[in-house]
Amino acid sequence: MVTGFRWLAGAVLLLSLGLMVGAQEPQPERFLLTFIPNIQFSPMYTAIEQGYFAEAGYDVTLEYLNEPDVIDLVAAGQVNFGVASGEQVILANVRSRPVNFVYNWFQQYPVGIVTSADSGITSMNDFKGKKIGIPGRFGASYTGLVALLNMAELTEADVELVEIGFNAPEALCIGQVDAAAVYSNNEPLQIQLRAADGDCGDIRDVTVIPVSDAGSFVSNGLITNVDYITESPERVQAFVSAFDQGLKDTINNPARAYLLSAPYIETLPLTPDLEARLTELADIQDTFLALEPTRDDVTASREELRSLLHEEFDDATLIQFDILLNTIEMWDADVPGFSDLDAWENMVTTLTAMGLLDTDVNLDRIYTNEFVPEPPASNG
Amino acid sequence: MNLPDALHTSSLFITKPKRRRTFASIKAKWRFLVPLLTPLVILLGWHTLTARALYPAFIIPPPADVARAFVEAMQDGTLPKAFGVTFSQVMIGLAIGSILGLSLGYILGRLPVLETLFAPLIIAFQSTPVVAYAPLLLIWFGSGHTSKIFTCAVIVFFPLLMNTLVGIRQIPASLKDVFRVLRASWWHTFTRLELPGALPVILTGFKTSATLSVIGAIVGEFVSAGDGLGTLVTKARYDYNTPLVYVAILTMTTLALSLYSLVSLLEWRLLRWQRAARG
Numbered sequence: 054m055v056t057g058f059r060w061l062a063g064a065v066l067l068l069s070l071g072l073m074v075g076a077q078e079p080q081p082e083r084f085l086l087t088f089i090p091n092i093q094f095s096p097m098y099t100a101i102e103q104g105y106f107a108e109a110g111y112d113v114t115l116e117y118l119n120e121p122d123v124i125d126l127v128a129a130g131q132v133n134f135g136v137a138s139g140e141q142v143i144l145a146n147v148r149s150r151p152v153n154f155v156y157n158w159f160q161q162y163p164v165g166i167v168t169s170a171d172s173g174i175t176s177m178n179d180f181k182g183k184k185i186g187i188p189g190r191f192g193a194s195y196t197g198l199v200a201l202l203n204m205a206e207l208t209e210a211d212v213e214l215v216e217i218g219f220n221a222p223e224a225l226c227i228g229q230v231d232a233a234a235v236y237s238n239n240e241p242l243q244i245q246l247r248a249a250d251g252d253c254g255d256i257r258d259v260t261v262i263p264v265s266d267a268g269s270f271v272s273n274g275l276i277t278n279v280d281y282i283t284e285s286p287e288r289v290q291a292f293v294s295a296f297d298q299g300l301k302d303t304i305n306n307p308a309r310a311y312l313l314s315a316p317y318i319e320t321l322p323l324t325p326d327l328e329a330r331l332t333e334l335a336d337i338q339d340t341f342l343a344l345e346p347t348r349d350d351v352t353a354s355r356e357e358l359r360s361l362l363h364e365e366f367d368d369a370t371l372i373q374f375d376i377l378l379n380t381i382e383m384w385d386a387d388v389p390g391f392s393d394l395d396a397w398e399n400m401v402t403t404l405t406a407m408g409l410l411d412t413d414v415n416l417d418r419i420y421t422n423e424f425v426p427e428p429p430a431s432n433g
Numbered sequence: 434m435n436l437p438d439a440l441h442t443s444s445l446f447i448t449k450p451k452r453r454r455t456f457a458s459i460k461a462k463w464r465f466l467v468p469l470l471t472p473l474v475i476l477l478g479w480h481t482l483t484a485r486a487l488y489p490a491f492i493i494p495p496p497a498d499v500a501r502a503f504v505e506a507m508q509d510g511t512l513p514k515a516f517g518v519t520f521s522q523v524m525i526g527l528a529i530g531s532i533l534g535l536s537l538g539y540i541l542g543r544l545p546v547l548e549t550l551f552a553p554l555i556i557a558f559q560s561t562p563v564v565a566y567a568p569l570l571l572i573w574f575g576s577g578h579t580s581k582i583f584t585c586a587v588i589v590f591f592p593l594l595m596n597t598l599v600g601i602r603q604i605p606a607s608l609k610d611v612f613r614v615l616r617a618s619w620w621h622t623f624t625r626l627e628l629p630g631a632l633p634v635i636l637t638g639f640k641t642s643a644t645l646s647v648i649g650a651i652v653g654e655f656v657s658a659g660d661g662l663g664t665l666v667t668k669a670r671y672d673y674n675t676p677l678v679y680v681a682i683l684t685m686t687t688l689a690l691s692l693y694s695l696v697s698l699l700e701w702r703l704l705r706w707q708r709a710a711r712g
Contacts, residue, residue: 121673129492141671144671148673150491191671216664218568220568
């Protein structure tokens, strides 16, 4: 009888151990990003590398697709999370895709119109009769351009739209277009770099007219399936909170974020000297952050970081780091992740003016701030 | 009356000939009906799949939704315009690619030395997927029709080049010798030996090229937008209008099938002599 009891105790112990191991196993989770690996996705890379998703119980793998495919896969319930732009989420919902926007990643609409600084163009009114390059008559770039045209009381008929794919720097440099709709944190820097090398035709410098001049518009954020929110709100909260931590870490310590992103982006410029210097600066920034600086102090520290690095490294080496710093300006907010109703309503108005919406839209069913982590009590 | 005729008219054998004729006519009708039945079977399967809601409608829309999208796209002119743009790009690209492929294929087929010289270049070009250098074509030729026509011509060129080369080469040397001995002119040799001899292989290549030409035009449109069927697919995707995506794809398929059928008809017409020779 004693032997039997020992066998039973052993079996119970083994079973308990098995259950414990099973409970600690993180849940595999695919996360859908768009196009290709890019420094603009560094909050995601940072969150993974810092272990925030693992702590939340997720083993995240990243995939890169076109935006409509991201939305359709999330809507079909084949993947739980992805990134998409607000105007795509609105259109998808109107077309019966059950997706919900749960975290507003970009607080500023990133699209702008870039042109040569010598073109004489200083406002949207100056674009009358000019050739403007767009990837195509779809997506955030096109929507942003229309918003700017509406602001200047112009229509598409007042300008000449040229569909140039995703080749804005080339098209501008060879004079195929007078201006182009681009992500203002990215392509203008690349064009400036080419111009500095004398590799951009007559262009020496650029001017950017941001869409944000026309008002606030909802941009890129995290999406999930409506049914998943109903079935597992705690899982959604855990995922969003992990991402939120990664975003805040990136905003607060871009040097660290750049280093953590390097394994995910094959072509990211990272010479041994730059890597050593960024590591040193990241450690210094960690010490600075331990003093609980204000948000303005952190902003100032980023600019100081930019100036310091430019004294030591050339523009070509730092191009992607500069893009990261520029993009951080679009993410930073008092409450990162929070969606503003005005931004959504402006987007609905623009889409309606474009003829893409012909019904009323219930924004309550499209986005939520329910999962946005509250800021800490002592927020700088 | 000879014995076989007598046998056929004898009442003892009347059932066998009737059974052969009946079976032959059923076989002929079946061969005609199968191409018509296949789309009907697919349509029925599609309808059953959507009626049972095995997939969300935004993944596989019901046939009725696609039909409705087709009617709307025809009425507002979206589909005719997109079809017209792609069709013109396909025809021009097919013409340019065919002329270049046939000409160069003939020259290389006649002059093996040149084939050795150009082979590495041809193989390198043929091995490189068009989608890889299509963005470069956009920069070189702009976002207008030229880049799409060029993409189409490049895709059409290689199958015709290779098939023409093979067609010319496979003509028996003994026949070429006969023409040489009889001091036939180049034109005589070309029109009476080389062209008829190589035509079956060339037309096979032409069938491949005709269907690939649609792919070429669509790839060009996916890379550099525009107003054709490829762009219609992209716009419909970003508008989450899945039925319209299906309409555009089915239109592309119809275009490719039509071109293939036209070439098959041309092949049937031009190779009558071959069928007659076989008896």
